[in-house]
Amino acid sequence: MHLTPETISQAFKEACLAELQAIKPGNVHIFADGHGMVVQDFIKSANVVAQVIALPNLRVGQRILKAVEATQASVACNTNLGIVLLSAVIVQAALSAFVQAAYSKPAPNLQLSIQQVLNTLSVEDAEFAYQAIRLAKPAGLGLVPHHDVNAAPNISLLAAMNAAKEHDLIAQQYSNGFADIMHFGLNSYQFAMQKWSNPTWATTYVYLSFLAHYPDSHVARKYGVEVSKKLSAEAQQRLMALAVLDNPKLYLSKLIAWDADLKQRQLNPGTSADLTVATLLAVELL
Template sequence: MGLAPPEIATLYQAACLAELDALKPGNVHAHAAGHRMTVADFVASAAASAPALTQGGAGIGARVRDAVAATRAAVGQNTNLGILLLCAPLACAAERGSDLASVLAALDPADSAGVFAAIRLAGPGGLGRAGRHDVAAAAPDALLAAMAEAAPRDRIARAYGDGFADLFAVGLPALDSARRDGLDPVWCTTAVHLAYLTAFPDSHVARKHGANRAEAVRAQAAASLAGLDLRTRPVARLLALDRALKAAGINPGTSADFTVATLFCDALAGAGARLGTAGAGT
């Protein structure tokens, strides 16, 4: 038995808002705007996209496409494509009472067409061109094939092929560890973001600035945050990194997208959804 769409929508919006409350170096958050976007843009995006993302009985492609369109109508820019690509399979699995592996295995040509349409509509920065499965061309029948092609350069695409392994290996363990350390929810969210930021080069940074720069940003963050104890609420230290990244035009957006998806997945699991993939349960 799955969760009802209104409950899923409530949990999705809560995850989006919780991510905004946390200090996430380089991203938009309650402590500082950035990259020509504000917290209000993301709040409006969460509200606008929630009905489409959680529409009962819809496939993943339709959810993402319609949610991107609703976001564009609300704020006039791409604020949440990565969030939607990660959260749509979670929402779909929760509604069906299924797991992620089954939902991803059932993707069909309509899902592929919907996702490609959503990407074209969102127009994410630094997308470039691909030799095969370019989003400017017709969508392939097999979305997973297109995601596999993009996986080496995009962690969100990779998630579709590996069953959201980063979520289960990085995000959820970081969230659990933060809770065991006694952090409040806002600082737990920061802990999740920092785990992603330092675990691998951010795909959004790589698309806009190149793979070498993305790795340099990951290393810079790891060095800057070495020995950091979030129990001390180190706002000044995190804001210093935040300013440095934004001054350089660096937005680790993929880390933020995975942070929302982690909070959403955790909330769905808390409501009774069974989303775990083989070898990684929640």
């Protein structure tokens, strides 16, 4: 892709919308709403955030805050804080490559650029991000457990995320250079594309892969680690059953039934969905 602020913005929107097209048991998608939210909320959020997240000359923290402000003005609920926290870094990395190309400098690969962005995160980025988190009011907030988001931060956003990395997968991405997305997520997507040549089913495969291998942070915050681990075991069974099929559509009805069951149990693997969107954004930008 030829990277410009406009193409990066479009890539973000397409990643968000593509994720909604796939069956993601327990989460919101075109097959079923859930948890007091509807698909249209997420479509509106994707459209308004795309208008601000790739604006030039912003810090990562500013991108996070502008995106959350746009979301709250549009749908007045937290549809995408995790998506924004991940995507703001990826967008910043892609914009860095765009700027370097303008000066005829060789652009680093996306993951290297992501690491460079993470290394530059400041206390100012933390201030903007904390403001965004307060505005979004996420359920079971646990991103910065040792640092009160209602107080002015005295550490960088990277340091704050490092403090939360042991129990929050989004914070863990900041800590490990987005390795789970750029390696595990992309490899899962590529495997599914080679098998089925279907981006929508590849998205479902990525979602199930994250849920199966990484106990969901959102579920763990609300219901405890043991519940999230049991959910991962359920996902592992579905992932293995899906992976052996030549036609993934044959498994759709079982995934829809599991989706209804998870929603009845009020289990929403939101972090797995956030990681899926970030993976799709990386796919779009590579």
